[in-house]
Amino acid sequence: MTKKEQNRTSSGIFSFFSGAGFLDLGFEKTEGFETVFVNEYHEPFMEIYKSSRKGLNVTEPQFGHNTDDICSFLNGKPAQQLTDDLKSAKSKFDLVGFIGGPPCPDFSVGGKNKGIKGENGKLSATYAELIIRNQPDFFLFENVKGLYRTKKHRAFFDQMKLNLIKSGYYLTEKLINAIEFGAPQDRERIILIGFRRNTLTDFGLELNGSPFLKTFDWNSKTIYKADDIFSKNWPTQEEFIENSEKPFPYGLNKKLTVQYWFDKNDVSNHPNANHYFQPRAGLPKFQSIQEGDDLKKSYKRLHRWRYSPTAAYGNNEVHLHPYKARRISASEALAIQSLPKEFIIPENISLSNMFKTIGNGVPFLAAKGLAETLSLFIENSKTPELKYAEIISE
Template sequence: MGKQIPQLKAKHQMPVLFSFFSGSGFLDLGFENEGFEVAFVNEISPAFLEAYKYSRTRMGLPTPKYGYYNLDINAFLNGRKKELLQLVDTTRNTGSLVGFIGGPPCPDFSVAGKNKGARGVNGKLSLAYVNIITGVLPDFFLFENVKGLWSTVKHRIYFEKLKLKLHKAGYVTSERLCNALEFGVPQDRERVLLFGIRNELLVPKDHTGFGEITNFPWQKFTKYDVSEVKKNNWMNTNDFGKNITPSLADAMKQITVQYWFDKNDVEHHPNAKSHFQPRKGIIKMQTVREGDVSRKSYKRLHRYRYSPTVAYGNNEVHLHPYKERRISAAEALAIQSLPKEFELPQSMSLSNMFKTIGNGVPFLLSNGIAKTIHAFLKDNICKK
């Protein structure tokens, strides 16, 4: 079971996705917005999984057909593998392609994180995800991770070993270091994305002999050239609390913090009051200029620039551009480009709120990649 490769029954039929390391569903939501069906959801954190369920209920989205699995992913390499294979086969019997999507937790590959690499607890999860892919053989997959896995020499060696394992299992792959800014996210966030598809599905087999896809349209749906964005004459820093007037082209305004605060009406969002209350440090907050993101912590966002990478762990604090507080969960969700209808449960702890937001794939990045994969499948898949 799980080994046979299907063909689409009809050109319009959308693939069915199995989601791993699902968090609170940011990546999945981007794919669903493109028409993919997420049928299976696996997340080890009970708090994140409850938030996933809550947000879907609030947005009127259906429950995944195969349900939610609050399990360590390794369970699907052992006692639950047969169950996963059966679900994949059930899906294939409908004529749909099956895709696996996921971003294994990545602090072990992050330069700013633990940097333990493949030996770290989280680093081993990347191998577990690849082992599930090569053991179950979905028709295609998406693997998302931090820049460090791709750009740091010792981690890149591990990344290439994972790719080789996938190639030996019959996949051809394409990878790219993407920046969320390219897709209109108001955030400078780099991530390596690896797409793979079973070689048997491609006609013509448009790849080299080394297992690499040569025609994957990574930039087909990008909106911005990152080099042009960064060359723009952005405001530098301003005195905290000072009234300022932006002088930006309309296109550039759409990747600023304030544009997204307004777009998502963050002041009236259900998570508007979900922010840490400073017990001390108010005086320190007042001394940080608007737009000063040069330090490890106490970075004050600039209302008329994009945000640095959303990361709220390891004592990193992002301050509101013109208020004496940290940013709220509503504001952080906006910077992750989530629709304003997306909300987290009020019962969720602040620590878990900001952790799941920081771990999530920005919605517009996810949706852009979903469009890219959809376009590639339509143009390159065997059809009866």
């Protein structure tokens, strides 16, 4: 171990809206981070979270797995317990961080679109208030691009940022695409990261007025550029032929294709291989859609030698297997989310809960890339001579 590795900053992570823990896993598999508290209101998701860690060599959270409504942490006994846990974590770790992606249908153009007035939309405000009250050293907020690009939702997002700035945080944000980190899907998400002023000054950074981290290097751990990927001549639509074989097209990146990840995770032999919804309308509906036809609003057939359009598996968007007359399985969906093949969902979980938590989760490689980006910012900020992340005025 080098001297620099010995001096690496340790960070205790408090996770909220954890789902099955895809975002958490990205941090847990990045040196310097340890999840110490997990909050997920929906108990089946929490069961997946706990069970999936058994084969992934992940340390149990010091302060346990919690299924309370996040609003309970703003008042009373749960709020006091969180305060006590934070104090304990700060005595063990160099830094303490909050991470979370509040439920997003109310900000999704394709979802409820109720914004802050929706029940799920209110949870984003609650998460921000939780950060403001508890003052972790840093935080990560993840949500759908509708929060960033839709005018009426953007007003809420801007106000939320203003509240965080007033409470002492310096911010940086970016609309990321999971494909740039190597996940085989075109999936955009807004990421907001904040650091407490005192944390930054403790690093030795000079703060020059603006509350924005202008040189936070969002691309330090990306592998590809989205524009370069999408400019390639990817296959479009081809006749659906059940159980057919097709050669890989020349000149494309195989690692970004659905079939590559199916092979990588050995999805046919995965414990969740037979977990998929049976067709209600019969086989003709599934057989009529061409391989690669993902333009329809509902039924989309993936192309084996192309990335997935996203990872939504709800009632409104049905993803079909490229060359089988069925929906994709849970094991295939986990592969598209770039998870390790050791990630397994228990047999007793309903199909609805399986696919809902898979679709809601942050692609693992994107989560790991974000964790590594944060880690690099922290480590380089501690090295004044690098001048890596000087905060400058707009």
